[in-house]
């Protein structure tokens with residue numbers, strides 16, 4: 001499968017190791033400070049996204065580094081660095097996308113079986129969130 005062409009700032013592709021053990025499944029391996037470019041302090045995943053009108057994200061972070069994966073199914077990742085935007089179809093579990101600081105992101109168009117996995121460089125901190133888009137735009141001027 002082709003890799004997406006990342007055009008926005010503070011993003012990029014994080015490819016993790018994939019071992020196809022078919023017919024006994026596929027194995028995916030993410031290693032901190034190797035394939036993942038930071039120490040992982042937090043992991044979270046999102047499932048039960050069957051409502052096709054669901055939207056998640058809609059924020060940016062001040063300092064947090066994250067890598068987002070679609071480990072099952074598919075969804076659309078919308079990225080906005082304040083100057084340019086792009087959409088990425090997420091459906092290849094080995095291709096994570098970096099959500100670096102000051103990158104507005106939204107997740108939508110989930111398949112009924114979609115499961116999202118996120119690796120984060122720090123613990124949860126609501127003060128690191130920018131949830132107001134106008135404020136985000138001002139900060140990226």
Ligand code: TYD
Pocket residue numbers: 042044046055056057058059124
């Ligand atoms: P949020 O990050 O806005 O979710 P998403 O980006 O997936 O749409 O978080 C949703 C809620 O969950 C919000 O009230 C904060 C809380 N939350 C935690 O308490 N800890 C966490 O690690 C995360 C990711 C969210």
